[in-house]
Amino acid sequence: MNFSVADIGAVLPEIIVAVYACAVLLIEPFLxxxxxxxxxxxxxxxxxxxxxxTSRVMWTDLSVLNGMFVLDPFGNFFKLLLYVAxxxxxxxxxxxxxxxxxxxxxxxxxxxxxxxxxxILVSASDLITVFLGLELMSITFYILAGFKRFExxxxxxxxxxxxxxxxxxxxxxxxxxxxxGLSGTTNLQALALHLRGTELQSPAWILAMxxxxxxxxxxxxxxxxxxxxxxxxxxxxxxxxxxxxVGSKAASFAxxxxxxxxxxxxxxxxxxxxxxxxxxxxxxxxxxxxxVQTNIKRMLAYSSVAHAGYALIGLIVGDxxxxxxxxxxxxxxxFMTLGAFGVVTLLRREGVEGxxxxxxxxxxxxxxxxxxxMLIFMFSLAGIPPTAGFVAKFxxxxxxxxxxxxxLVVLGVVFTAVSAxxxxxxxMVMYMKEPDQAVQLxxxxxxxxxxxxxxxxxxLLGIYPSxxxxxxxxxxxxLR
Amino acid sequence: xxxxxxxxxxxxxxxxxxxxxxxxFFPGNDAGVRxxxxxxxxxxxxxxxxxxxxxxxxxxxxxxxxRVPWVPSFHIEYAVGVDGISLLFVLLTTLLSPICVLxxxxxxxxxxxxxxxxxxxxxxxxxxxxxxxxxxxFYVFWEAMLIPMYLIIxxxxxxxxxxxxxxxxxxxxxxxxxxxxxxxxxxxxxxxxFDILHLMGQPYPAAVQVWIFWAFFLAFAIKVPxxxxxxxxxxxxxxxxxxxxxxxxxxxxxxxxxxxxxxxLPMVPQASRSFTxxxxxxxxxxxxxxxxxxxxxxDLKKLIAYSSVSHMGFVTLGIFVLNxxxxxxxxxxxVNHGITTGALFLLVGMLYDRTHSRQIAxxxxxxxxxxxxxxxxxxxxxxxxxxxxxxxxxxxxxVLLGAFMTHAGIAVAATxxxxxxxxxxxWMVQRVLFGPIxxxxxxxxxxxxxxxxxxxxxxxxxxxxxxxxxDPLLSLMHASVNHLLTQVNVAAPLQLSEVWTRx
Numbered sequence: 001m002n003f004s005v006a007d008i009g010a011v012l013p014e015i016i017v018a019v020y021a022c023a024v025l026l027i028e029p030f031l032x033x034x035x036x037x038x039x040x041x042x043x044x045x046x047x048x049x050x051x052x053x054t055s056r057v058m059w060t061d062l063s064v065l066n067g068m069f070v071l072d073p074f075g076n077f078f079k080l081l082l083y084v085a086x087x088x089x090x091x092x093x094x095x096x097x098x099x100x101x102x103x104x105x106x107x108x109x110x111x112x113x114x115x116x117x118x119x120i121l122v123s124a125s126d127l128i129t130v131f132l133g134l135e136l137m138s139i140t141f142y143i144l145a146g147f148k149r150f151e152x153x154x155x156x157x158x159x160x161x162x163x164x165x166x167x168x169x170x171x172x173x174x175x176x177x178x179x180x181g182l183s184g185t186t187n188l189q190a191l192a193l194h195l196r197g198t199e200l201q202s203p204a205w206i207l208a209m210x211x212x213x214x215x216x217x218x219x220x221x222x223x224x225x226x227x228x229x230x231x232x233x234x235x236x237x238x239x240x241x242x243x244x245x246v247g248s249k250a251a252s253f254a255x256x257x258x259x260x261x262x263x264x265x266x267x268x269x270x271x272x273x274x275x276x277x278x279x280x281x282x283x284x285x286x287x288x289x290x291x292v293q294t295n296i297k298r299m300l301a302y303s304s305v306a307h308a309g310y311a312l313i314g315l316i317v318g319d320x321x322x323x324x325x326x327x328x329x330x331x332x333x334x335f336m337t338l339g340a341f342g343v344v345t346l347l348r349r350e351g352v353e354g355x356x357x358x359x360x361x362x363x364x365x366x367x368x369x370x371x372x373x374m375l376i377f378m379f380s381l382a383g384i385p386p387t388a389g390f391v392a393k394f395x396x397x398x399x400x401x402x403x404x405x406x407x408l409v410v411l412g413v414v415f416t417a418v419s420a421x422x423x424x425x426x427x428m429v430m431y432m433k434e435p436d437q438a439v440q441l442x443x444x445x446x447x448x449x450x451x452x453x454x455x456x457x458x459x460l461l462g463i464y465p466s467x468x469x470x471x472x473x474x475x476x477x478x479l480r
Numbered sequence: 481x482x483x484x485x486x487x488x489x490x491x492x493x494x495x496x497x498x499x500x501x502x503x504x505f506f507p508g509n510d511a512g513v514r515x516x517x518x519x520x521x522x523x524x525x526x527x528x529x530x531x532x533x534x535x536x537x538x539x540x541x542x543x544x545x546x547r548v549p550w551v552p553s554f555h556i557e558y559a560v561g562v563d564g565i566s567l568l569f570v571l572l573t574t575l576l577s578p579i580c581v582l583x584x585x586x587x588x589x590x591x592x593x594x595x596x597x598x599x600x601x602x603x604x605x606x607x608x609x610x611x612x613x614x615x616x617x618f619y620v621f622w623e624a625m626l627i628p629m630y631l632i633i634x635x636x637x638x639x640x641x642x643x644x645x646x647x648x649x650x651x652x653x654x655x656x657x658x659x660x661x662x663x664x665x666x667x668x669x670x671x672x673x674f675d676i677l678h679l680m681g682q683p684y685p686a687a688v689q690v691w692i693f694w695a696f697f698l699a700f701a702i703k704v705p706x707x708x709x710x711x712x713x714x715x716x717x718x719x720x721x722x723x724x725x726x727x728x729x730x731x732x733x734x735x736x737x738x739x740x741x742x743x744x745l746p747m748v749p750q751a752s753r754s755f756t757x758x759x760x761x762x763x764x765x766x767x768x769x770x771x772x773x774x775x776x777x778x779d780l781k782k783l784i785a786y787s788s789v790s791h792m793g794f795v796t797l798g799i800f801v802l803n804x805x806x807x808x809x810x811x812x813x814x815v816n817h818g819i820t821t822g823a824l825f826l827l828v829g830m831l832y833d834r835t836h837s838r839q840i841a842x843x844x845x846x847x848x849x850x851x852x853x854x855x856x857x858x859x860x861x862x863x864x865x866x867x868x869x870x871x872x873x874x875x876x877x878x879v880l881l882g883a884f885m886t887h888a889g890i891a892v893a894a895t896x897x898x899x900x901x902x903x904x905x906x907w908m909v910q911r912v913l914f915g916p917i918x919x920x921x922x923x924x925x926x927x928x929x930x931x932x933x934x935x936x937x938x939x940x941x942x943x944x945x946x947x948x949x950x951d952p953l954l955s956l957m958h959a960s961v962n963h964l965l966t967q968v969n970v971a972a973p974l975q976l977s978e979v980w981t982r983x
Contacts, residue, residue, distance in 0.1 A: 379627060384653075385620040394616075394660070398554075401664045409664070413657035420653050424630070424646060432634045432642050466551045473553060 007064040010057070010071040013050040013079065014119050020046030021112035028105030039108045043090045046112055050119075051083045061478065063125060067187050070125035073475035074327075078122040078254045081331055082247050086115040088338050088450045089243040095444030096239050096345045100353075102148055111243065114140040118251035125262075127176045127186040130255055134172070134219070137251065138165050141244055145236040157235025164218070164228045172215025178208035188263040195266035209264055209271055213278070216259070219252035220308045221301075223282040230293075233301035238353065241297060242341035245304045250330040253308075257315055257323060257477060268318060275316045280411060282309030287415045290422045296344055297355050299422060300337070303381055306419060307333055310412060313396050317403040320476050325395035327472045332380070332392035332461055339454030340377040342447055343370060348440045360426060362435025370441065371430045373455040380458045382423040383416050388461035395469075488531060489544050489560040489611045492570065493604050495524050496577075500600035503593060510592040514585060517596035521578035521603065528574040535567055537956045540963035542613060542677065550617070555673050559613035564960030565741050565811065568953065569610040569734055572818045575938075576730045577603045580723035582935050583826050587722055587833050588636055595636055598628040599723065606731050610738065615663045615674040619656070622735070626652055629724070629732070637719040644712075644719035651712040655702035662695035666747065680746040681967055686974050693751035696744040697759070704736030706759075706796055707766035710789045717785035718838075722829025725781065729788055730822035734814045737795045741807065745799070746967040752800075753973035759800040760883075764893040766793030771900035775907075780828045780838045783908055784821060787864065790897055791817050791872075797894055798879035801886050802968055807961050808954055809878025815953070816863075816871040816946065823860045823939045827853070830932055834925055840908065845917035850927045854913045856936050861909045863943045865901045871946035 008015070024039050031038060054076050061072045090111060097103040117136030124130040142165060146158025180186050182204055183194040195205075218225040233241045260271060286306025293299035311333070314326025347354030364371035380389035393416065397409045461468055499520035506513060535543060542561030550558045562570060580599055588595050605628070608621030626649055634645030663674070669688055670679045684692070702709040713733075717725050745752050770790030777783035791813070798810030830853070831846075832838055847854030863870040866877075876898060883891035917923045928936070946953060 384627060385623045390620070390623070394664075397661065398664050398667070401661070402668055406661065406665060409661050410658070413661055414654075417650060417654040417657055420650060421646070424649060427630075428634060428642055428646065431631060432645075464550075466553070469551060469553055 007069075010060075010062060010064040011069060011123075013053045014116055014123075016050050016053065017046050017112050017116045017119065020049075021109045021116065024105060024109040024112065028109075031105065033103075036103055036105050037094060039105045040090050040094050043108045043112055044087060047083045047087045047090075047115070051080060054079045054083070059474075067189065068126045068129045069120075069123055071123060072478065074258075074323075074477040075123040075254065077327060077472065077475040078250055078330070079119050081250055081334055082115055082118050082122070085243060085246045085250070085334050085338060086111055088342075088453065089239050089247075091446035091450045092239040092242065092338075092342055092345055093237075094446045095442070096237065096447075099348070099442065100148060100237065102237070104147075107144070107147060110140045110144050114144065114243070114247065118247050121251045122254040122258075124255060124258070125188050127179065127188070127191075127259070127263075130259065131169075131173065131176060133251075133255070135169065137248060138169065138219075141165075141240070141248065144240040145232055145244070147237050147240060148235075151235075153235035154237065155235075157232040160235075161228055161232045168215050168218035168225065171211050171218075175208045175211030175215060178204055178211065182208065188259060191263040192265060195264070201267075205267065206270055209267055210274065212259060212264075213271065213274060216252055216256040217278060220249055220256065220312075221305050222278050222308050222312065223285040223305060226282070226286070226305045226308075229305055230298045230301040233304070234295055234297045234355070238297065238341055238345045238355070241300075242338050245300070245341070246334045246337050249304065249308065250334060253311060253315070253326060253330055257326065260315065261318055261323065261477060265318075272316055272318075275312055276405075276408065279309045279312040279316060279408070282306065282312065283412060283415050284309075287419045287422075290419065293422070294357055295355055296357050296360070296426070297341075299357065299426075300340060300344075303419065303422070304337065306415070307381075310393060310396055313400050313405070313408060313412065316408075317399045317405070319399070319403065320473075321395075321402055322399040324469075324473050324476045325392075325399040327475065328395055328465075328469065329392040331468065331472070332388040332458070335454045335457040335461070336377045336380040336387075336389055339373060339451055339458065340381065342450045342454060343374045343377070346370060346442055346447055348442055349438055354439045357426060357429055359436065359439045360429045361433040361439070363430040363441075365435050367441050367443070370443075370451065373451045374430060375427050376455050376458055378423040378426050380462070382420045384420070386459070386462045388458045388465070391462055391465045486544065486546060488527065489562065489570075489607075490546055491527055492524055492574065492607050493560070493611070495527065495604075496520055496600040496607075497604040500597045500604070503597050503600065506593070510589075513593045513596055514581070517600060518578060518581045520600060521574075521581050524603065524607075525574040525578055528571055531562065531567060532571065535562070535956065537564065538959055540564075540959040545613070547613075550614070555675075556616045557614045557675065558617060559675065560608075560611040560617075561613050562611055564957040565964070566610045566738065567956060568811065568815050569731070569738060570607055572734070572815055573603060573606045573610065573731050576726060576818065576822055579822070579826070579935050579939075580726050582931060583726060583829060584721065584723045585931060587829060591635065595632070598632050599727075602628040602632070602727060606727075606735075609735055613676050615666070615676055615679065617674075618676070619660060619663060622659075623653075623656055625732075629727070632724040632727075633716055633720045636721040637724065639719075640715070641719040644715040647712045648716040651702055651709070655699040655709075658695040659699035662692045662699075665692060676742070681749075681970065682747075684748065686750070689748040689751035689974065690754075693744065693748045693755060696739065696748070697755075700736040700739035700744065701762075701796075702736070703739065704733060704792050704796060705789065706736075706762050706793070707769050707789065708762075710766070710770070713789060714782050714785040717788075717825075718779060718781045722825060722832070725825040725829070726822045729784075729825055730818040733788065733792055734818060737792070737799060737810060737814050740796070740799050741811075741964065745802075746964060749968040749970060750972070750974045752968065753802065756800045756802065759796060760887055760890050763793045763797035763800065764890045766790065767797070767894050767897035768900070771897050771904060774904040775900065778840055780831070780840060780908070780912070781825070783840070783904065784824050784828065787901065787904065788817070788821055790901065791821070791864070793897065794876055794879045794894065797883055797890065798875075801879075801882045802965070803882045803885060804958075804961055804965060805878050805885065806882025807964065808957050809875050809880075809882055811957055811961070812946070812950060812953060813872070813875030813879060816875045819939050819942050819946075820860055820863045820872055823856075823936060823943075824864060826935060827857050827860065830928065835921065840911050843912045843918070843922065844915045845913070846922055846925055847913035848917065849923055849925045852928045852933065856928065856940070857913060858909055859940055859943065861905045863947075865905045866898055869944070869947045871943045871950075873947060874950045 120133030290302035
């Protein structure tokens with residue numbers, strides 16, 4: 001067992017976030033109730049420090065802790081994205097928790113723990129580390145989903161997510177154990193070597209691969225493993241929903257790529273048809289079912305399902321262009337989704353959250369800027385230029401055409417047109433309906449910052465994406 | 481060449497855009513907003529005039545070209561330029577924009593600032609569409625245009641505006657998304673470039689050409705709109721506010737025709753030549769069907785909307801007969817249609833502002849209380865039906881001339897459309913302007929005021945100027961159209977059997 005101080009340095013961002021999370025738990029009892037905002041600032045400090053640390057080692061490429069953990073630009077790209085998403089989540093939460101009467105200090109600790117889990121996930125180079133990160137992330141999300149503990153919907157969300165989540169984790173674990181049994185290793189590179197060395201493959205490899213697809217498919221909410229998403233998205237506190245939809249999806253895609261390209265790259269001809277069919281049903285189901293939703297959180301849940309289908313195309317292609325396009329997609333998706341959920345947190349109908357689409361009626365007349373921000377997010381989710389959503393889809397489609405999957409692109413664009421209908425409906429309700437006086441708008445400073453940052457990012461990425469593209473291209477996963 | 485005016489096109493795009501941003505933060509009242517918007521659109525028009533002066537009509541190439549790398553890693557550029565095909569559309573856009581602002585002067589009273597911002601963004605995007613030399617840039621403008629137009633119809637439109645706005649948006653979006661796929665396919669088969677000029681005249685494989693042709697066809701045919709993709713147009717026109725209808729009829733529809741000329745013919749010439757029969761047949765159907773439908777309408781705007789379908793049929797007819805007369809006629813017809821139909825929509829809007837009705841049955845004899853209005857409506861109706869000495873005659877005549885040279889049968893059918901146009905337009909004029917005055921309210925209608933005359937008179941001048949002396953406009957096109965024809969005629973049409981038996 002080799003162990004060096006340098007290894008500690010490589011995992012320092014994770015350590016920082018974990019230590020701060022524990023510190024939050026320790027400080028919380030000693031704080032007066034009305035000063036719990038301090039814990040949020042504590043969270044910003046943790047994320048800021050981690051951001052600084054990760055950006056210092058952005059371009060380092062090194063494997064530490066006996067190959068359990070890898071520090072590379074690919075992982076770091078996702079980590080930076082996760083820090084921003086977590087910080088924006090905390091900003092959204094501060095006002096939201098107070099309004100909902102659930103402003104408890106543990107919340108911030110859980111957000112940090114979840115972030116830590118995601119960080120481990122994107123840097124894992126061993127299936128055991130993958131499992132560790134996944135569980136840390138999932139378990140904290142089970143708790144966060146039920147954080148509105150006086151509300152039935154929230155409890156239902158937590159229970160549903162927990163039961164289905166544990167089930168899928170079990171399946172994933174089964175796949176991991178099969179792989180270990182077949183190759184005698186859980187290390188991703190060793191697995192790849194093993195795959196390259198064997199001529200005849202046991203069908204058990206295929207079975208293991210399918211089990212992993214199920215496990216990861218659940219996390220990214222791909223159809224048919226998406227059943228939990230609408231209920232959990234609807235029931236969970238909205239900032240948690242945002243973080244779940246952005247952070248958990250990005251981290252899961254990162255590890256999905258790492259495991260399937262790096263370890264199981266040799267089986268691409270086996271998993272490609274499977275993922276293609278997964279992507280097709282995900283795009284179709286997500287977009288079609290979203291059409292009939294009346295609750296904006298459920299609609300965004302199905303939209304997030306559909307977006308997972310589009311992002312999957314990047315993994316299916318699997319070359320540098322494909323992985324790059326998926327990374328870009330996650331970046332863009334993070335800002336537009338956080339922004340959209342951010343707007344949802346601002347609406348109040350008779351003291352509770354206004355999360356029905358009709359609650360948006362006449363928003364453009366009540367608050368021009370918020371409505372305009374929502375308009376940007378909706379057009380971006382629909383993929384209309386000059387917003388970031390277009391850029392993201394454009395490169396995914398380019399990667400697919402380059403890989404001779406033009407038919408998949410045609411299917412993708414047809415359902416993009418379908419999706420425009422339900423995104424446009426929100427814009428229509430905001431701009432073309434009479435205002436509903438029962439719905440009030442709150443505007444806490446934190447949420448305003450989130451909306452401004454997200455809207456600016458969506459426009460910037462849409463109009464001048466070049467620096468971000470170059471950045472993502474340099475950070476594309478390098479195979480060792 | 482054009483050295484000291486290098487940034488003219490960028491100024492044209494960014495002036496309205498910057499104006500829209502400034503307007504968003506403008507604290508003043510509605511009157512101030514209107515004046516600023518008018519000032520900006522007039523300024524853009526003035527900036528566009530030097531384009532005409534320094535344009536070199538003897539050159540087939542792009543002029544006033546600007547190129548700046550936009551996304552270097554994928555060879556995407558901010559590249560703009562005009563040639564004889566796009567120049568007139570740019571001028572048409574800058575001409576109609578101030579007219580749209582003026583037409584909304586009193587008609588739009590709610591949320592004036594947002595309306596003017598939408599109009600300005602619209603103008604920038606429309607100019608962008610016509611001057612883009614990079615396919616991605618083109619697509620961004622092409623799609624971005626949908627957002628302000630959706631809002632213009634949906635927020636400031638008539639009673640059924642929401643349905644019309646969504647229908648408009650989804651129809652056009654569905655068509656243009658396949659265009660996006662075609663753009664990406666061209667990028668990879670055309671040597672990894674989005675440069676429009678570079679993508680022309682490349683020997684794409686036959687099967688690729690066929691697919692790309694149909695993707696182009698769908699996108700542009702919906703925009704034109706060609707039969708049977710026209711159903712969004714009557715709805716959008718009827719519900720849109722006057723300015724929206726003018727933009728739709730005057731400029732948006734032209735983008736379909738422009739798309740055929742700029743992309744479809746020069747990039748996939750062989751496939752285009754193989755499918756001319758289908759397009760020509762659809763054009764003839766559109767001419768007759770649009771005219772036939774126009775005969776049956778009781779709503780003025782719907783009548784003009786269907787007449788647009790008919791008139792745009794001449795455009796696609798002219799483009800796909802693939803000779804100089806046809807294409808120049810189609811280009812001129814597009815400009816004429818922009819002027820004449822734009823004016824007709826303005827006239828309907830002016831009447832609607834007074835009476836809040838667009839039903840033909842509600843009128844009769846209004847030439848007596850409104851003599852100036854009567855004169856104007858007559859002039860533009862006659863222009864629209866192609867009376868010699870007026871603008872549309874020249875365009876339609878050239879198109880028919882071109883069609884008779886190659887497809888006499890279709891030309892005969894199209895000529896029937898001209899006759900039908902005379903029927904429905906004259907009948908409309910008769911029912912609205914002449915006969916007994918049916919209600920006492922109509923007897924007291926105010927005639928056109930100074931602002932309204934100021935909008936219409938320049939268009940009247942253009943109607944007669946183009947009608948009597950079209951040569952200055954046509955001479956701008958010659959070089960570019962001839963170049964286009966050499967690009968199209970460079971290779972034989974595809975043998976379709978060879979496409980399907982390809983391994």
